Amino acid sequence: MMLSTWEDRFTQAVLSLWNAEAVREGYKELTDRSFRQIFRASPYFDPENTFVLLDGSEVKGFASGCSGDDLPIGDVAGYITCIVLAAESSTEENFAVMLEALEQRFRTLGKKQAEVLFFNPMRLPWYIPDTPKHEHNNAPGVPVDGALFPILLGRGYHERARQVAMYLPLADFVVPEECQAKEVKALSEGYVVGLLDPDSVRDVSGMLDRLNNSLWSEEIPRCLRDEVPVVLAACRGQAVGFAGPVIRQENGRGYFTGMGVHPEHEGHGLGSLLFYKLCEAFQDIGTEYMSLYTGETNPAKLIYEKAGFRSVRKFGVMRRVLER
Secondary structure (H helix, E strand, O other): OEEEEOOHHHHHHHHHHHHHHHHHHOEOOOOHHHHHHHHHOOOOOOHHHEEEEEEOOEEEEEEEEEOOOOOOOOOOEEEEEEEEEOHHHOOHHHHHHHHHHHHHHHHHOOOOEEEEOOOOOOOOOEEOOOOOOOEEOOOOOEEOOOOHHHHHHHOOOEEEEEEEEEEEEHHHOOOOOHHHHHHHHHHHOOEEEEOOOHHHOEOHHHHHHHHOOHHHHHHHHHHHHOOOOOEEEEEOOEEEEEEEOOEEOOOOEEEOOEEEEOHHHOOOOHHHHHHHHHHHHHHHOOOOEEEEEEEOOOOHHHHHHHOOOEEEEEEEEEEEEOOO
């Protein structure tokens, strides 16, 4: 076996490998177009951190990592995107060869740790089990039921958190009975939740800054400027929470980047109201289903379960400190 860095001549063989092996683990098939979108066209694609494992002229493995100082913790960390091996070559030794190559590239770039986590800009879509090929747009870590998870654990990676992927066909969504009482109580306390006119709500950016999520701080104001619907919570005209944006994707999925409540306004039931209003907004535009992920111990998981969501898969968020 020989390891080679990326050359475009490997594309078709890598697509064949991916569509045989990664698809078996639940990932969506790749085409020329989607491979370019996810990997080659990404500003974070690094041909020196993208590898193929060769047996003679045959591609038996594909691994890709990325990095960027502008990414969350990107000044100290490199991100592992994927390691895929042909069934007959899926040995611990071959996984180790490809993993070590990714880690060495991170060291060369001055990174102190390797991560598998949801901030990776190379988003790998996967199919939700037991559905008519409904898909989620991103893997928030490494699947705990996949081949790579035990390899990482055995090679010094620590599972920092576990993310649970959840799913709901929106035809099954009904606003819980308790929601009406929560909304009345919130109104009496000066809170309004819904698809509010953003011009009537002050300091959305300030609220997002307090939530300390760079993706939200970038995406939500942009959506509001572009008149993409976002569910907002306001207290006497001041922004205190959001859920959204409300976008129906071509595949029928409801795309949204997240939900958050200003820490000084927690405890008023706003999280539940924001999320249920979001589900209703998706229903209103003909969205077929929603999928999301959340921490296994995150209290928000109870909100999703009350809305009818079920857990469909688990992912480990992994880290290894890289020795020099």
